[in-house]
Amino acid sequence: MNTSIKHLLIIFWMLSMMGPVLGQNSIRIESKFEPAAITLSRNSTYKVIIHGSQQSPEGSLPQVNGLNLSQSPRIFRSASFINGVPSVKLEISFGVKPKRVGAFTLPAWSLTIGGKAYRVPATNLRVLPPSEEDILREEARKKQEADFRQALFLELSLPQETLFVGQTILGSIELYILDRLPVTRLEQLPQKISDAFSQSTLKQPLEKRNVPRNGKKYVVYSWPLALTAVMEGNHDLQYKMGVRVRVRRQTNSPIRDPFFNDPFFGFGHEEAITVASKKHTLKVQQLPMKGRPLSFRGAIGSFETETYTDASRVAVGDPLKVIFSVAGKGNFGVMPAPEMPVIENLKVGPPAF
Helix, strand or coil: CCHHHHHHHHHHHHHHHHHHHHHHHCCEEEEEEECCEEECCCCEEEEEEEECCCCCCECCCCCCCCEEECCCCEEEEEEEEECCEEEEEEEEEEEEEECCCEEEEECCEEEEECCEEEEECCEEEEEECCCHHHHHHHHHHHHHHHHHHHHEEEEEECCCCEEECCCEEEEEEEEEEECCCCEEEECCCCEEECCCEEECCCCCCEEEEEEEECCEEEEEEEEEEEEEECCCEEEEEEEEEEEEEECCCCCCCCCCCHHHCCCCCCCCCEEEEEEECCCEEEEEECCCCCCCCCCCCCCCEEEEEEEEECCCCCCCCCCCCEEEEEEEEECHHHCCCCCCCCCCCCCCCCCCC
């Protein structure tokens, strides 16, 4: 084995053996914002550095009014020799996005390591007004986001936004893709975001090409659906789905999101994009009691019915079919079979659908 590799393995073995000892006797914690001063449109990182232990700590990060702190930190563990003395370190980094200009202090707080509490010192962050470069960057970002919203969007179309509990309405979900956007595949069917409505099963979409919209041409995938209200109240309804797009990363772009860097002519890797429809707020009411017929069994909608027999003349004892058909729009799934009246000298069997 190579001598340098042997020495490296020995170092990591020694550090792993000494880590618990260091963690118990000489733990030191520091914290800082990096950078400590930013403009309003930039982000910073809040770092907690634990010297002398690599054990996973426990604690609750304090919140600061005016700052958004990420709840998904990045964790980095390292080990080294400093002047012949072994050293271990654990670094925890939280993304920080400011919401306003000002001076902010993240107060001291406690971490528990190996059952013992340690103090994380307070640290400060200054947020300055946006610079001219920041303003131009933000304008460019908004323009590219607007271009993206016109390049790939999902629409939910409904005939009405007020309905009754149990009522079924027919609508559609449509995915618009700009004809020059390099979409490689649809990752999933549109997913409903609401428990207040049930829906019919979505099948393979209908595809249309060269559909005009916003002065552009689109490929449109359309899913018809039947939507049934199951809960009374005002409910938000939204759909989302995943789409994979081929993109080209531009390292000199001021915007770090890889999709917004030249989204229309990608020749590199694929990115998963989640596209969502606008929220629809639907008002769902209970069916009124006033004017409800005694024969009502739950059918809501617009229907036409027809009744006929399969023969005009029969002999005594011969079977006769009575067919009752319903056509229209509504909640067919809850309709019971019609009740046949009791007629003397006729024997009525159970209905068949």
